Amino acid sequence: MLRYTLMRLGVFVGCFVVVWGLVYTGIxxxxxxxxxxxxxxxxxxLLSAPISFVVxxxxxxxxxxxxxxxxDRMKSNLEASRSQEDDVDDAARAQG
Known part of the structure; x- marks a missing residue:
């Protein structure tokens, strides 16, 4: 994810440099x-968004x-935790 973010930032900086040059020259x-x-x-x-989308x-x-x-890993860990709680609860009800 960090790699994508840095690449997207690079595309934006490149577009900014081009825009700055175009504004500076009066185009x-x-x-x-x-x-x-x-x-x-x-x-x-505005320029970097479609470029990033394609590139x-x-x-x-x-x-x-x-x-x-x-x-998915977090969901499976949460489900495992829930099943452990259910097992402990069932065991406590069976004893009591």
Missing amino acids: VPRGFGASNGIWMILLAL LRKERDRASAGIVQRV
């Missing part, structure tokens, strides 16, 4: 007043599979 208009930084960040986010598909699927494995 893309500057924001109004002091909003130039926010304008560049929003434009970089990082395999890494996203790998991260998703890891999350599913962890959730």
Whole structure:
């Protein structure tokens, strides 16, 4: 998951550098007043989202599979804990 996050951040930074260059050269208009930084960040986010979706598909699927494995492991541990509690409760009722 960390690898995917870092790769996504890298795509965003790359897009931000490109947007900054385009704004600096005047190809893309500057924001109004002091909003130039926010304008560049929003434009970089808008560009990086579809790029990340396409380019990082395999890494996203790998991260998703890891999350599913962890959730399944936690569910099985929870179920094992519940069954132990039920066994102890049944044993206590049988004795009492």
